Amino acid sequence: MDFSSQRFVDVVVAVPVGQIDHPNAESLKQALAPILDATVPPIGALVLDFSRVTYISSMGLRVLLVAAKQMRACNARIAIASLQPVVGEIFAIARFNHVLEVFTDVRTALEHVSGPALAAFDAAAA
Amino acid sequence: MMRIRFWGTRGSLPVALTASGVRDKVITALRAADGKSFASDADLETFVDGLGQTVAGSYGGHTSCVEIESGGSDYVLCDLGTGVRPFGQKALARHGAAAPQTYHVFMSHVHWDHIMGFPFFTPAYIPGNRIRIYGGHEELEQAFRRQQAAPSFPVDFEALGADIEFVHLHPGRQYDIAGLQVNLMLQRHAGDSFGYRFSAGSRSVIYTTDSEHTLEDAKETGIYVNFFRDADLVIFDAMYSLADTISVKADWGHSSNIVGVELCQLAGARQLCLFHHEPIHGDAAIERILAETRRYEEITRSGQPLLVTAAYDGMEIEL
Numbered sequence: 001m002d003f004s005s006q007r008f009v010d011v012v013v014a015v016p017v018g019q020i021d022h023p024n025a026e027s028l029k030q031a032l033a034p035i036l037d038a039t040v041p042p043i044g045a046l047v048l049d050f051s052r053v054t055y056i057s058s059m060g061l062r063v064l065l066v067a068a069k070q071m072r073a074c075n076a077r078i079a080i081a082s083l084q085p086v087v088g089e090i091f092a093i094a095r096f097n098h099v100l101e102v103f104t105d106v107r108t109a110l111e112h113v114s115g116p117a118l119a120a121f122d123a124a125a126a
Numbered sequence: 127m128m129r130i131r132f133w134g135t136r137g138s139l140p141v142a143l144t145a146s147g148v149r150d151k152v153i154t155a156l157r158a159a160d161g162k163s164f165a166s167d168a169d170l171e172t173f174v175d176g177l178g179q180t181v182a183g184s185y186g187g188h189t190s191c192v193e194i195e196s197g198g199s200d201y202v203l204c205d206l207g208t209g210v211r212p213f214g215q216k217a218l219a220r221h222g223a224a225a226p227q228t229y230h231v232f233m234s235h236v237h238w239d240h241i242m243g244f245p246f247f248t249p250a251y252i253p254g255n256r257i258r259i260y261g262g263h264e265e266l267e268q269a270f271r272r273q274q275a276a277p278s279f280p281v282d283f284e285a286l287g288a289d290i291e292f293v294h295l296h297p298g299r300q301y302d303i304a305g306l307q308v309n310l311m312l313q314r315h316a317g318d319s320f321g322y323r324f325s326a327g328s329r330s331v332i333y334t335t336d337s338e339h340t341l342e343d344a345k346e347t348g349i350y351v352n353f354f355r356d357a358d359l360v361i362f363d364a365m366y367s368l369a370d371t372i373s374v375k376a377d378w379g380h381s382s383n384i385v386g387v388e389l390c391q392l393a394g395a396r397q398l399c400l401f402h403h404e405p406i407h408g409d410a411a412i413e414r415i416l417a418e419t420r421r422y423e424e425i426t427r428s429g430q431p432l433l434v435t436a437a438y439d440g441m442e443i444e445l
Contacts, residue, residue, distance in 0.1 A: 022341065055425075058368055058384050059341055065372045086425055093418040094384050095367035 003031040008124070010044035011117035013106055017052040020060030029063045036070045044076055045113035049106050051082035061094055068100060077101065079109040128329045128445040129195040130359060134188030134209020135437040137335075137365045137380070137402035138239050141187035147408060154181045179438060180409040186439025188212070189239040190335060190402060192361060196326040198305035200228040204322065204333045204361075206259075209439060210243035218248055226254035230304045233261035234335050235319035236269035244270060245279050255288035260295050260303070262310055262320040267292040295320075311353045313337035315379035323353060329445045330356070332395070335363040335402045338371065339381045339389055347392070354393035358445045361437065362386040364400040364415070383419040390432050391423075397433040398423075399443065412436055 001024040002017035012035050020028055035046060046067070056064075068078045079101040083091060091097045103109035110118040134140075155177055164170040174182045189207030196202070201217065203210065221227055227249065234240060249255045259266060270292075274283040295301060297320070301308040307325040312318060314337060321334035332354050341347045354360055365380040383400055390398045400419060403412055416436040423432050435443070 057426075058382075058388055061368060061384075062340070062342065062372050065369070069373075089421065090425065093422050094382070095369040099369045099373050 001027040001031075003028070005035060007043075008110070008117040008120040009114065010042075011047055011110060011114045012038075012043050012045075013047045013049055013110075013121070015049045015052065019054055020056040020063075022057055022059045025057065025059035025063050028060060029066075032063070032067050036067055042074065042076070045079060045117070046071060046076070047079045047081055047106055047109045047113065049081050050084070050087060051105075053087055054084060056087055056090055058094070061090075061096055064096070064100060077113050079103055079113055081106045081109040127197065128324075128326055128331060128358075130331060130361070130443040130445070131193040131195065132191075132209070132401075132437045132439060132441045133193060133213045134191035134205075134207040134243070135185065135401055135403060135439055135441075136187050136189050136207075136239075136405055137363070138189070139405045140189050140208045140239075140242075141405045143184050143187070143409075147184075151181050151409075178413070180413040183438065184409050185403060185412045185436065187405075188439050189242065190234070191243060192333060194306070194324055194331065196305050196324075196329075200230055200304040202304050202306065202324075203229065203231045205234055205240045205335070206231060206242075206244040206247065207240050208243040208246070211246040211248075212439075214247045214249050223252050226252075226256070228256040228304075229258070231257065231259045232308070232310075232322050232333070233259060233263070233266060234313075234321070234333070235315060235317060236261070236263055236266060237317070237336065238273075240336070241269055241273055245274055245281065250286045250288045250290065253287040257288050257290045258293055258303075259290065260293045260301075260308075262295055262297060262312065263318065264294065266294065309353070311350070314339070319379070321353065323357070329358050331445065332357045332360040332362075334360065336379055337363055337381060338377070338379045339385050340371075341385060341388065347389075350389060351392045354389060354395050357390075357393065357395040359397045359399060359443060360386070360390050360393075360395045361399045361401045362390075363402040364419070365402050365404050383415055384422060387419060387423050387426060387432065387434070391426060391428070394429070395432065396430070397435065397443070400434070400436040403436075 005014040071078045081103045188209035190205040191207045191209030192204040194202040271283045309323045311321045319336040363381045364383040364386050368382040368384040371382050420434045
């Protein structure tokens, strides 16, 4: 599974690509590990850009929730952005829209989690 | 041929349809009938049947009790929740009290909601009847005796007139009981629970309730998938949402509709029946979960379609 990430001040925006099925859930877990373990400097939030995720299984969802628990234990936030329609349906069926913050796009997510990160994101996009 | 009959489908606690729930159904039905006329009772019944389970019926509120018919003369049940009471009344009405019957009962575990119907199972009070209660728990008999001991119940277990025997079963062995091949499997639940695979001829049904299937461990998942392999029907504990099973209700020992679909798809099962419904869910909530589960199956389907149903008290499935 392809995965990339970029830091904007105190927020990491990560972009997984493809299907997060049972085999790829482990790949996602490993890709997220260094971000979640980052303590110097600590991050205030992780935004997962799901615009290129076409499917997520229960195992993939489990990885997200475990990551959320780890972030919250450090008083940090996790947000999911840009769900494709089918993935949005899966989130709703699994009730993950009740336990994770979901936003229409990355910029909206950054608006909610960090002003400085949003400014850096806008500057990079300009 | 096997026929599965559901006498109790609710998890944890029996529930009853409330007055406001009945009122809502009547209002919905009258709205649907507005402007229509019915030439006969048959037309009216056809209309009512078309209103669906949520409006014209109910998913019911008895706790776990499922009957398996496979052509033999003995009765076969899974669990002794409150659903066993109407089952017992039906059996008595059919045979009368003077005709002794044999009942084989396979216990998932001995938590309260799975044994609480037994003190109200009238055939247990009638001499001549034979009741064989099977399970993987060492404390099987103790649990049944304790719930009828003072001060919890006025009639002690010793007062039961039927010939009652407790039989300890072991995972990994196959048993031939009442014309069925029976295998059991240890499951993840507080105090352990056991799932069953019943086979007769070319048909097989899995009864897996009060089991927290996580799919987290590939080896463990493989064991469950093999146990479910090519089953005609999987009766599955889908009490909570996936989010709940991973967050606030993690380690509570129950599963979700999502994991039910995924396990059945991995195993090539033909039908998934959602079971052990959360007691706070009304009929509309269960209907919505059923529709969502069917949609999830559609999204994730890669091979043969998996039929998805939701159990209700009185439901029958023929295999």
